[in-house]
Amino acid sequence: MWLLRLKPHLSVSIWTLVLLGNAWLPLSEGTPKSSSPFRTFQVTDWSLTHLVVHNKTGEVYVGAINRIYKLASNLTLMRTHVTGPVDDNEKCYPPPSVQSCPHGLVSTNNVNKLLLVDYSGNRLIACGSASQGICQFLRLDDLFKLGEPHHRKEHYLSSVNESGTMSGVIIEVQNGQNKLFIGTPIDGKSEYFPTLSSRKLMDSEENAEMFGFVYQDEFVSSQLKIPSDTLSKFPTFDIYYIYSFSSEQFVYYLTLQLDTQLTSPDSTGEQFFTSKVVRLCVDDPKFYSYVEFPIGCVRDGTEYRLIQDAYLSKPGKALARQLGISEDEDILFTVFSQGQKNRVKPPKESVLCLFTLKKIKDKIKERIQSCYRGEGKLSLPWLLNKELGCINSPLQIDDNFCGQDFNQPLGGTVPIEGMPLFVDKEDGMTSVAAYDYRGHTVVFAGTRSGKIKKVSASGIMAMDLLGSFIFCWYMCLPLLHKTDTFSTKLSLRMMALLFQQEPKNSDNCA
Template identity: 25%
Template sequence: MTNSVLGVLLIQMMISCQIGSIQSAPLSSYLVSSFTSPDTDSKLPFNHIAINNITGDIYIGARERLYQLDSELTLKETVDTGSCPLLNNNRFVNDNKLIVPVVIPQNYKLITCGGCKNDCQVRNLANISLDLFNLGNTDEVAAKGDQPSVGVVALDADFDSRGVGKADGLFYLFIARSGGGPGSGFTFISKNSLVDIKSQQNIPANILTDDSTRSKHIISYKNFIYVFISRHEKTYLGRLCRNSLDEDFESYTEIELQCTRGGSQNIIQSAYIGPAGSQLAESMNINTTDDLLYAVFSSSPSSSLCVYKMIDVQQSFEDAILGCILGTETGIANSFMSGSKCEELDLRT
């Protein structure tokens, strides 16, 4: 992203997905294997799931528990993180809400955050019952209450034409939290050191105009970090340059995602970026090597999978940025982030 657009803090535009020949069936038709908590209280909610891309192991952050499964969903390890003590007759909930596998040449570890003290631990990636060390109170990481926090480890470096980071780059933990609004004392999106999880750059949450933002998923893709956000019954995709040098990520931009086939499923649940595959590529008239954004949306009582061409997603961001600068219909004024360069523009909608 060039310096000419770094002043654009937030703009929006909408993209939608329509794909023909989509088949549907009950979820049970696709069920390969499943995992149910073996604990006495099996109703303890799962908060976050992460996968080790090398071994296939799956890590689950749950209430009062951490689980490690193999690729067949067979339980390998369980960590009981305990219940929180009573304080002023109110029971604090021990939710393990941020769990990130760090699989890079310099480090092979698992970072878990949350719990009664809202702190973080570094654990053994092969055996989560081995708590390597406690990072102490890291209040900037896991959101309090039932609000989610999501994180991804990414390389902060210059990139070649294929989007591959150069060897001299450093890895950081990018975190997106929920909530916000005036008076918020935490960060909305931050870039954190892998050593002590301290923030290096961030977007403060107090620039959000209310506390409705829910950060549901985060992905590192080529030069950017993508954050999937639920806000006021709509879904937004935020993007920032992961090697941006400005202190508060003024390169941050948003577009709105819509999933509207056969109804409207507006709340994002999860997402993945990957190649199309032969059948899908043929139906969408693209190459099998072209990347797609797969996103799961829900709206009670149904859910949908929508697929977007990444080239269209990236073009939508560029159109939105240009529209904000030029004041065209693609730069839609917003009211949910103070200081947005598009907030006060008299734009055509």
């Protein structure tokens, strides 16, 4: 699955999907345009926010403001589903469709914040910002609306309308209950929304248990809320979920949040942010396995702590040999901006980094083992609001340990550092994708200025997207016209997908 998220500070009037292939048919809302060396899908009315590609059919689903689009693998428009605008007011809880609201309703855009393919249910999950963040289930074939659960508080995920800050992972359970892990900012509304939760994914869209917590009793449930004490001290505290994935028996999130250790509670002071890797066991309904670690990269003494994007991949044969790992192991490519300030408009200086999942797992295991020896504290100030000491226990902690009702939740204190591959001091990298071609790992990073940078073992080649010239690295593909950073990012993911095609003319390279 290929997922694109729009960064919140980007704003353009024309949005373009560009497929880098050998055909020459551009499309705009399904209407052909003049001849061009790309296939494109272009919209002028609504900003695009997310993209997923079906892993078997190659069909493309695009989330936008007020729209969901289905495209063929060549970007021909097949279906359009309208999600907004709707008459709404973010102060209305429950939403006005459920209960009459004393606040005035206005026509409100519905920003698509989450787009996932539920393969076992043959449906698309599209969650928006309107009506307190309810989701629609759409049939994959024709985007027919199968259901829109909105009557229970569990159906409201978050009213935050900033795209690229919510992330989800579907876990399919053989002969069991499928789950949906959701991470989202809450804009201070902890009484309404958990920031992290595990939800039931029912077969029927009308089932009353849809999106109910996987586990809930009087004291414990499958959710994590930002404490009111934290919000009282730091009113702007929130957690932004930049990327998520599952690996083996764990779910991981890469997040960006206010650093409460560096930021003064005084609202007039400077704000600092920190990036975290969050891990949960898939089969831990009580969230006893919750662990988070600061994560980042350092190059030549400069710290890069603001996560922009990430991409889970496998190493090619050459890279696996260099890293000393198996080709079957997971690796993580990441992009960080320099420093810890300015989340919305981060510094242009950025770094492309590599993590092995083995290193992340080993660091987490070492931290858990240390805590179960009674060493140190839980070190999770934003969640616990006090320092609690670790409790000594004879339990043996292995790679698959999923927590107990003590020594949790647990935070790391020393950042897990990635391997810096390339520093960009001018363009500001915002996205990353990777692909293994004949044993070689190719990494592409999109920038704010509309460039794609290719990083390989032999170095870097930057390609300005102002023209339609051809570049070659194991194969030839035409470059797209420069339109905006978003199309670069979206095309970046399409590039990674389409690089699996063999080149037709590998000698025609410039």
